[in-house]
Structure formats: structure tokens, C-alpha cells
Amino acid sequence: MNDATTRFPLDDPSGANALPGTISVAERASASRMIANALRDAIVDGTLAPGAPLRQDAIARHFSVSAIPVREALRQLESEGWAKVEINKGATVAPLSADEAREIYEIRAALESLAIGLAIPAHTRASLQQAEALCKAATAESDPSLYVARNEAFHMSLYAPAARPQLFELIGVLHRRGERYLRLKFGLPSYKGESDREHTALLKAVRRHDIAAAQLLVTEHLLDTGDLLHRFLCENAEAVSAASAPSKTRKPRAKRERATSGS
Structure with missing residues (x-):
């Protein structure tokens, strides 16, 4: 995140931080989704830092589209927690929030405990083999972007047999909203x-069909992650605040004047 910029990357004359190029005519039917995905990727990888402006005119020029799909993309990003849109001020990348990170994982803990309890009785040998393969893939992954995707795939494979599409949709939204925060774990x-x-x-508990143990493990796993991220972000904010605070300089002590006595 140290390489992140607070300027919109399309303004970079070198093009070093540029987003992907213009979309094709065939892709313009889903222009807003394509733009949202490109901006989300730039936020996730740090090209767009918290607080960076998301100017509609620059985005529209870059993708050769009108303002309409750009506005739709920004609304989508705002609903997912990636962007902050203010009247008369425009859109900016949403700041990282310690409280939001913890809350996301608190809600995930509740929903995913429910999901795994519903799923365990319906697991099969094939579904467990798939979950095991995804667990190994996430463990071996060292690339932050790929790890986030594989981590989500592993979790969702544990819940898939529950066949609760609305529950899965809610969990998926929280995974996306927590993606920026999860990547911070690679710094730890x-x-x-x-x-x-x-x-x-957790996978072993699911294999044993031990619902109580699996629910406890997934709850503790997610709550601990939320607490970790909350502490990390709070400590980071305190460090930044301390570093930016004006240093206090001591005033030189006034020299005492020696009293002279008449002789």
C-alpha cells in the first residue's frame, strides 16, 4: 500500500499506474460492470489509495463511454463499500476503517456459522474432496490477489451443500467488502x-460431521481475524497520526543573571 497514489492514475503522464485500456464495442453493453471491476482492482492492489478522487470525466474518457455507465459503476462501488460519493464533492476511494473491518467479520461469523451448520449434513465425499483441494490451494498461495479468491472459494465450498442462495449472496457481499482488509494479513x-x-x-471438523465444533471454529476464526485487523488498523492510524503531528521544540532555558553586589 506504500505505492498507492492519492491521484487518479489516468492523470499519470508516465502511464505507470494506468488502469486497463479502453473497452471494446462488444463490451459496452456491460460497461458499468467492466468499469466497476477495473476500479475495484485498482483499489485492491493499491493503485488507488484511500481518499483518492474518482473523477467521472477522467474515467469516461479513459474507457470511451458516456457519464451514465460511470455513474452506475460508482454507485455499485459505493454499495459495496469501495467508494464514497458525496453531493457536490464527487466520489473518492473509501477509507480503510478499523470498525468496519471488525463489523464485517462479526457479521460473517454469524452468517457462516449458520451456513456451515446447514451444509454439514449434506456434504458428500466429492464435495469434501473439493473443499480439501481448495484448502490446500489457499494454504500454498503466496500471491495476495489469488489468495483472496482461493480463501473465498474454500469457505464457500464448505457451505455450498446447504443450497441457500440468498444466504450465499449475503456472505459473498461481505467477502467482497472485506477483500481490502483481508489482503492486509499478507503484511503479517x-x-x-x-x-x-x-x-x-475447520475442514477436519466438517469431515467428522461435527456441527458444533465446525460452528465454533468458523466463528472463532472470523472473529479473531476481525479483531486482528481492527488492532492493526488502529495501531497504524495512531502511528500515522503521531508521525504527522508537529514536533514540539523545547525553548532554550533563559540564562539566569547573576546578581552582582556592590563592593
């Missing part, structure tokens, strides 16, 4: 390893 490699071990223990 020891915690990534701990998370992998928790995944393995």
Missing part, C-alpha cells in the same frame, strides 16, 4: 500461517 505473515492452520482444523 505469521497470522496468515495461523489462518491456514485454522482452515485445516
Whole structure:
């Protein structure tokens, strides 16, 4: 995130931070979705930093579209928590929030505990084999972008046999909203390893068809992640605040004048 920019990357004359190129005519039917995906990727990888402006005119010029699909894309990103849109101020990349990170994982803990309890009785040998393969893939992954996708795929494979599409949709929204926060764990490699071990223990509980143990494990796994991210973001905010605070300089002490006595 140190390489992130607070300027819109299309303004970079070098093109080093540019977003993907213009979309084709065939793709313009889904222009708003394509634009939202490109902006989301730029936010996730740090090209667009928290607070960076998302100017409609620059985005429209870059993708060779009108303002309408751009506005739709920004509304979508706002609904997902990626962007902040203010009247008369325009859109900016949403800031990282310690409280939001913790809340996302608190809600996930409740929903995913429900999902895994519903799913365990319906798991089959094939579904468990798929979950095991996805668990191993997430554990071995070192690329942040791929890990986020594989982590979500593993979790969802544990819940899939429940066949609850509305529940899955809610969980999917929370996974997307938490994506920026989950990537922070790659700055804390020891915690990534701990998370992998928790995944393995969770999979074993599902294999045993131990609903109570699986629900407890997934709840603790998600709540602990939320607490970790909350602490990390709070500490980071405090460090930034301390670094930006004006340093206090001590005033030199006034020299005491020696009293002279007459002789």
C-alpha cells in the first residue's frame, strides 16, 4: 500500500499506474460492470489509495463511454463499500476503517456459522474432496490477489451443500467488502500461517460431521481475524497520526543573571 497514489492514475503522464485500456464495442453493453471491476482492482492492489478522487470525466474518457455507465459503476462501488460519493464533492476511494473491518467479520461469523451448520449434513465425499483441494490451494498461495479468491472459494465450498442462495449472496457481499482488509494479513505473515492452520482444523471438523465444533471454529476464526485487523488498523492510524503531528521544540532555558553586589 506504500505505492498507492492519492491521484487518479489516468492523470499519470508516465502511464505507470494506468488502469486497463479502453473497452471494446462488444463490451459496452456491460460497461458499468467492466468499469466497476477495473476500479475495484485498482483499489485492491493499491493503485488507488484511500481518499483518492474518482473523477467521472477522467474515467469516461479513459474507457470511451458516456457519464451514465460511470455513474452506475460508482454507485455499485459505493454499495459495496469501495467508494464514497458525496453531493457536490464527487466520489473518492473509501477509507480503510478499523470498525468496519471488525463489523464485517462479526457479521460473517454469524452468517457462516449458520451456513456451515446447514451444509454439514449434506456434504458428500466429492464435495469434501473439493473443499480439501481448495484448502490446500489457499494454504500454498503466496500471491495476495489469488489468495483472496482461493480463501473465498474454500469457505464457500464448505457451505455450498446447504443450497441457500440468498444466504450465499449475503456472505459473498461481505467477502467482497472485506477483500481490502483481508489482503492486509499478507503484511503479517505469521497470522496468515495461523489462518491456514485454522482452515485445516475447520475442514477436519466438517469431515467428522461435527456441527458444533465446525460452528465454533468458523466463528472463532472470523472473529479473531476481525479483531486482528481492527488492532492493526488502529495501531497504524495512531502511528500515522503521531508521525504527522508537529514536533514540539523545547525553548532554550533563559540564562539566569547573576546578581552582582556592590563592593
